[in-house]
Amino acid sequence: MELSKNFEPQEIEKKWYSHWMNNGYFKSVPDDREPYTIVMPPPNVTGVLHMGHCLNNTIQDILIRRARMQGKNACWVPGTDHASIATEAKVVGMLRERGIAKSSLSREEFLAYAWEWKEKYGGIILEQLKKMGCSLDWDRTTFTMDPAYYASVIETFVKLHKDGIIYRGLRMVNWDPASKTALSDEEVIFKDVDSKLYYVTYPFADGSEGGITVATTRPETILGDVAICVNPSDERYKNVVGKEVIVPVIERRIPIIADEYVDAEFGTGALKITPAHDKNDNELGRKHNLRALNTLDAEGKFTSEELEDDLINDTIISYAGIDRFVLRKKIAADIEAIGQLQKTEDYKGQVGTSERTGAIIESRLSLQWFMDMKKFIATNPDISAAVAEEKIKFHPAKFKNTYAHWMNNIKDWCISRQLWWGQQIPAWYDEEGRYVVAENEEKAKEMFNTQFSIANAQLKQDEDCLDTWFSSWLWPMEVFKGISHPDNEEIKYYYPTQNLVTAPEIIFFWVARMIMAGYTYKNEMPFENVYFTGIVRDKQGRKMSKSLGNSPDLLALIDQYGADAVRFGIMIASPAGNDILFDESALEQGRNFNNKMWNALKLVKMWESRCEILDTRHETNTFALRWFENRLNEVRLEVNELLNQFKLSEALKVIYSLIWDDFCSWYLEWIKPGFEQPIDKAIYEKTVGYFSQLMEILHPFMPFITEEIYHLLDDKKDDLCVKVTDVVGNIDEKILAEATQLKNIISGLRDVRNKNQIKPKETIKVHIQTAEVAVYKSIESILAKQINSASISFVNDAVAGTITTVIGKDKFYIETEQPLNTAGQKDDLEKELNHLKGFLTTVEKKLSNEKFVANAKPEVLALEQKKKADAEEKIKIIEDSLSL
């Protein structure tokens, strides 16, 4: 069979993915093997594949393929997340483009559009993962709004409500005026902004001279002011506490009160209190029994609905419907017009923004559903202990602290969203606003009957739906129906899962909450290890984003370089938890690696028809065989160890070097027969075996090319994808050391050739002066071939008229036609000599130090003595050479 010049991934990748699928290799059913489970972090249905997914899923695929090859029952579960707020925003946008307003639709009509959208776009990302070679059990694909999943979320809500952990209450929440919904604290992102501090004077109500000046960044909230607060120990304001002042524009009389909360150092030391629009103000308001007057509607526009009639004047009527940021400037101008704006100052502050819409968050008093997290985590001490005690291991471990800190400062979780796309809150209200929480209307009616003695109540379900994360926290259980059908065979077999691979950004959103849910509902951790990936950035270290246009099209990259090369490129420089700087040159390196292996295959295949049973050359070649076998085993142990520690990119580097350097550059060259010469059959067969093993080790990282080469090497019945790896045998350290020495000699003598400008085709003659002639017997012919030497002989004395070099403890005399560059040789030897002398000095210094000799461990001391002896010996050899 003719092999193409370079590796051509496209067809081969397609071929193998369908082969693996047709054979059901990714499918898992419980059996008597040890399970190895990963649940994929479900991407949003709105998503398309980007570099972050690529990194994340490549890592998972490496782990799961490795487990499969370790003989475990590997199960990797795919799925998608309904992503309540993100998806709803997309659907609303899509409708707007079609000229349909969400407000013109009923809930049912809107949801019909949303499902239509989900069916159309929701599966795209999963299809893209197949291109990357991800070995997911597709039959298990789960969606967080599948009927059973939906029911399990509702059931969880009902249970937690019954236990008094979920409650409904009027609280200050983070309000997103763009999507008109409440958000949890985690969904608010604080950003630095340049703003202004406005100094506004409130005149005294009794008409006395002056007034009190406050500094505020938000003049628009003045309309909701109910008090001015100062620090009780602030001398400046001692006399005014208890007095009343007039709020500018709205002309409301409000008291001056005192509270320790106020920082006398900030601004003027006087704080205006707006309980309806600020969390801290709200607390102060409650403490001091103040009203909360809301002046902004759900979209962040001014409304006078909650103001008392007598406070509404013409100016205020003219504010109706004005957006908060326009209003800010307008009110500032109006206050300035009446001479009560003292000054404005530039101010650097922070504002909270919505993670999804980017809108600036309003603190808003709102009736929402909450989870009492302190109470919840107190129900099971394992929730806090699991990570600290490393029952659940974080990689890298530094995220333990982050987790612990969050747990210790946990706040109530606002779980209701004013959205339709999601699990609708199972609370049922009658006309008088009484409510019960139940799985369905029928049960709700029964409850109304027992609780309120109302038969056949007319009930209406809560309009709102639940936070997306209130469903995804059940993911590792419910993908195996562990909530909807507890104690089924699958959940018993697959749970707890082994690994979670995810981004540190969602440690609170998701990881922490899965741990809580896992311990609560299964009394068991959801996963043993959490591998936190870094953020994929561009070459300059910038986050990849649509607006910067620095986010490459992954599918185009796969087309261009092949999936294996992309996987290689993204993995080669991505240690756990570190950001990765994505550079297309890494993909080139991956593609080049493909070609390297492909060409090695071509070389080996060329020999296939030239196999003969040969005795000549065989003896020295056994050195290459014995060495490579041991080297292979050595690396297999090392890779195994690295993978156990989740050092994936380290492992890949080691394998890369094993294949490129050890196998291609050294081993194949050592056993390579001369031009059109036959190769020994035994050597050929061993080589095919080694090559197959190399493909086996690399397979989890680069599944397609390895499977292809594995099969092209010889006629194999099995597939690499499901091959179970053998145990590594013992390692012969002696031969590894001898090979290292041989490599050093080859490189050293090649360097001599280079420096003396001996042309590659020109042969040399080498005379070796060594104490260990026997060692050279097995490597002699390899050495001769590798340095293009016509002959190798052993001598006891210097050979005149040759180039002399010292490698290790042996001297080499090189006979050549070239004129001798004695000066250059001398320089090199002297350089080496200086280095050794410097080294010897440091060693001698140590050894002559009494305290070192007294304190150092015996093996350290022995080592230093050996270093000294070695150095002295080498120095002597070089000095001998120099004297010639």
Added chain:
RNA sequence: GGGAGCAUAGCUCAGCUGGUUUAGAGCAUCUGCCUUACAAGCAGAGGGUCCGCGGUUCGAACCCGUGUGCUCCCACCA
């Protein structure tokens, strides 16, 4: 404001509990090669005050202190 982490070759990073040859790899660079698997390649080479300063120690890239510069997380001082 609180906490965590990082700083090693031009770039990206290894270097585990202090001693293994006066620091390693990949990429990039330079030199020589179209050598019969591979120029997307081969062979070889150069390149570092291990961020600064101080300390502990017989011995520090590694431990401690301090300064500088980055990064991230948490926290609504209006």
